[in-house]
Amino acid sequence: MKKQKTKEQAQSGISKTCPGPMVFSKGAVISEPGSTMKYKTGNWRTYKPVIERAKCIKCGICWANCPDAAIKKDSDGTFIVDYDYCKGCLICDKLCPVKAISHGVEQK
Amino acid sequence: MAEKEKAEKVVISGADAIACAVKLCRPKVLPMYPITPSTLVPERLSEFVFNGEMKAEMIHVESEHSAASALYGAYATGVRGFTATASQGLALMHEILPIISASRFPAVMAVANRTLSGPLNIWNDHSDAVSERDQGWIQLYCESAQEAFDTTIMAYKIAETERVSLPVMVCIDGFALSHVYEPVQIEGQSKVDAFLPPYKPHNFLDTSDPKTFGAVAFPNSFFEFHEAEEMAMQEALKVIPKVNEEFGKAFGRKYGDGLVELVEMKNAEYALIGMGTLVGTSRVVVEEMRKQGEKVGLIKLKCLRPFPKDEILQACKKLKGLAVIDRHASLGYEGALTIDLKAALKDEKVKVEGFVAGLGGRDIDVKRLRAAVETIMKGEKGYWLK
Structure with a gap:
């Protein structure tokens, strides 16, 4: 899941608490559409x-x-x-x- | 109709003042579902749109749930929006409120505070907005029609500041302010344009650059999105005073530090604290008691969320007693404001007592507020100021 890294998250220290190498976009917007395909149900x-x-x-x-x-x-x-x-x-x-x-x- | 360039002083209601401010802020979408006592806001805005004074799409939605959803939709397309509501209407929006804030859309909404039924009651208290305080919306409360006008313009600027990017509720007491006519300085369009530049969305729906909005956040990411909102709230505590200062420089009016306003607090031993129009009545109480030699002060809480804890701590350091006037009761415990203040002041010597007052439009007069101050001066417990 490719996500935009914002300045806010770069300063947040979120990476320390996050369990994976995820980057969180502002407003939970995913800049690459179709990510549901990657989630196999x-x-x-x-x-x-x-x-x-x-x-x-x-x-x-x-x-x-x-x-x-x-x-x-x-x-x-x-x-x-x-x-x-x-x-x-x-x-x-x-x-x-x-x-x-x-x-x-x-x-x- | 030509835009008014010159400022003018007019006598209008608090709700009209908000509508006039909204017009000057140039939102493009106005999803509206009128509910007493906020009805004057959409009424006036629809006149502006009908007369051609305002270029905006007014959507006559079928419920407040839809009004909030359309507001989300407007921001998802990358334009400024606005809505107004009250009471049960705000309660019906409840589901959408945290979605707007989590999407980091800087929406602005006016709430003409009215109690929640039941029993059915259309009059003022703060239970509608206070019940929504945990949904990621900044909440600003106003004391006068002029403050309602000014706060609406400031609200857009605060919300749209990039490091905040959170929605703002502008709260005015139903009837006690929404329907009370006061002189208001309406500013000229170019001056407001200079203060509030065109809205630049951080993300919007664009067919040439498709993105996913409203995706599911699993347990491995949901927490972090809320953490980001909380950090934005903390940023808002810095941004609100800055915007308040800028507004003061541009228009010659400001409201305390934007978060709280202190009245006669320098050598005060006892103080009142409250939000909205009851602050105006409290000013009279403080003035009267000061004349009688009592060291009484007043803290006007303008911003409930984010909660200005540091400012409150600073203001209450030397106090012996603080009377909290809550226009809301968290049934089963105390007023919401009392709970917040007791937590904020837990390490201070000041004794905090809560007084629930004004429920369902009951008057909060000088006599009642004075009784609250006298109660804390005697070291007695707070009670319901019926």
């Missing part, structure tokens, strides 16, 4: 959706309804789950019109 998952690609009719309902944008379109037009970000809500499983998605308990 896949390990929050209890249930794991699995898409059976042979059954997939490429309708895109799972893709459109995933609240975390964790379903991606593959080169052949079928859909795959990005397990780095999927939190296992199973909305895709519920909505798939051809029951191409099933789920099990995440094995860790």
Whole structure:
């Protein structure tokens, strides 16, 4: 996470109390957008959706309804789950019109 | 309509005085949800916008929660903003207040202090603003309409000072000041422009330089953002007196050292301390008691947050007793100001007694304030000055 170092923090002594090599921007603004990508939420998952690609009719309902944008379109037009970000809500499983998605308990 | 270049003296209410000051400070966005007794502020500002005297976007929002949110939004786009509220309206803004301060947006808001319901009551005490004292907003309290005008202009300058970058609440007593007409010197536009230069945001939403606003701060960083706010508050203790001095030089008026004003404190043995309009009444009490040979003084607390501990310590060193007049009660303990002062003066010999007064618009008259002073002179305990 690239952050702007302000004069205020340079004088603050914050670096002594901070547990990591972080620099804190004024007003918690992150000058490089898209930092959420670096925070992988896949390990929050209890249930794991699995898409059976042979059954997939490429309708895109799972893709459109995933609240975390964790379903991606593959080169052949079928859909795959990005397990780095999927939190296992199973909305895709519920909505798939051809029951191409099933789920099990995440094995860790 | 041409901008008024010359200063003029007019008779207006405290709320009008704030509206006139805001106009001179040139905010670009005014999200407003009128609530008694702050209503005169948006009324006057909407007239200014309608008449073309002020170039600003007035947003008629659907609640105070939205007013505060739109104020955040205005500052996120990098422009000066303003809103006004009171009582339940400020309470509804509660959720957004610490977000504005943590974002280090130098917003200015007027609060026409009114008690919090219930029972339903529209009259003055300080419970609305004092209940918000921990949210990272600087709080300045005013005694007169002129002070309300001047403090509003100073508020922008304090807030926008880079090492502060914190929002400011300008507090005026509801009705007792918001609706009281007094002579006010309205300054000319060019003089105010010279005192308050155009706003330069530290960060703003810009499609050509995208940034993330409002990101989550995990336990490994949240603490540090609050630490930075606290350091900014401590900086404000230095900046406020500086701005007060500069204002004095530019306009010929200043208010104590900007944090506290001391009245007859040089050889005082006993003193009153309070905020807002009750200070005016306290001046009469001190004058009367001085004439009778009593060594009584007065501390006007203009700035509640950041708390000017050093100035208070200095002023109270030689005192025997201090009567704290709280226009607010922290139910279950004492008035908030009393709690602060007892903590600040714990190592001093001065005996601090708290008097809760004026709740829900009850008068705080000379008789009641005199009774408070006489109580501490007898070494007796503070009580509710009903």
